[in-house]
Amino acid sequence: MDQIAVDPALLEAARAARRVVVFSGAGMSAESGVPTFRDAQTGLWERFDPAELATPQAWETDPALVWAWYQWRTGLVRHVQPNDGHRALAAWARRVPMTLVTQNVDDLHERAGSEVAAHLHGSLFTPRCSVCSAPHPSDGGLDVEPTGPVAPPACARCGGDVRPGAVWFGEALPEDAWTRAADAVDACDLMVVVGTSAVVYPAAGLPRRAVESGATVIEINPEATDLSPLVHHSWRTTAAVGLPALVAAVGANP
Known part of the structure; x- marks a missing residue:
């Protein structure tokens, strides 16, 4: 299948990035069949x-x-197995300093070869x-x-x-994971928000924090979200389709 075209302005932002934060949500794993x-x-x-x-x-x-x-x-x-989006992020992280923050409780990022800095909602695999x-x-x-x-x-x-290692409703987020995520967001120049509707707080506040700190924020989601009007680039595609195309265009082939 031919890769889809990447918007030139979005691609320019990705190529110029020196400190990337990727913030993933349920849509990232849904394409793997989670x-x-x-x-x-x-x-x-x-x-x-x-x-x-x-x-x-x-x-x-x-x-x-x-x-x-x-x-x-x-x-x-x-x-289930990691999808092409998970693998693309692992490839990109070999080319640019990247901090991966996820709301997902699965281990698909890790199985694709990525190091996850913060599982904000815990993990099924860390009881x-x-x-x-x-x-x-x-x-x-x-x-x-x-x-x-x-x-x-x-x-x-x-x-x-x-x-279980997952964070339950009514529980606070893990303090160490939140600190790592917030510090990375404050220091990044590019944040890629993928597969999340950005409505579950406090995690949903991280993209807004990146915008306020001056970072460029890219949203990859097939549907518009509450975050869409605030970000610099909003790409209507899925993680498994958009991320491989973006990473290949940047020059870090999966």
């Missing part, structure tokens, strides 16, 4: 609101039920103790949809229940 929050609501899960499973209150009420759902989601993610916060090895989730609750493992350090 199930959305609600796509994992089959079988046992059809009677649950996913937003109610992703809360500290749900964990306190029934940790085995919450653990089972997250292990199911982790297994679903493990069976930790709910008591002492000690990290716990990920077992990659479940291959078969569970038919009932699954008891979480015990922490090797304190014996507490190990919880």
Whole structure:
């Protein structure tokens, strides 16, 4: 398939960049077939609101039920692959200093060869103790949809229940991840916002922060978003189509 043309002004901004921040959202992973929050609501899960499973209150009420759902989601993610957009970013990062910040809880950026500076909403693959916060090895989730609750493992350090590594509704973002993201945004001269509607705060404030700091901001999204009127370039395409074209035009072939 022939690559699509890149707007000359957008391409000029990308070629001139010396410090790039890429900010990715759910649209980045959707093209790999990552199930959305609600796509994992089959079988046992059809009677649950996913937003109610992703809360500290749900964990306190029934940790085995919450653990089972997250292990199911982790297994679903493990069976999909990075797309051309993920691979293009890894290639670009070999040519220019790049900080990758994502709202996604999957590991597709890493599997494509990128280093992620900040998982703002945590990761399915970094479970930790709910008591002492000690990290716990990920077992990659479940291959078969569970038919009932699954008891979480015990922490090797304190014996507490190990919880999913994703940030739940009502929880603060990881302070270290937020600091790394904010510092990178303040120092960048180009920010590429890809696959996010930029409505979930505080993460959604990062592109606006980049604009205010004087960086050029490029949005790659097939649909207009609340961010579109604020950015310098808004490209109506998807991550898997637009990023390979942009990176190839810049001269960092995937």
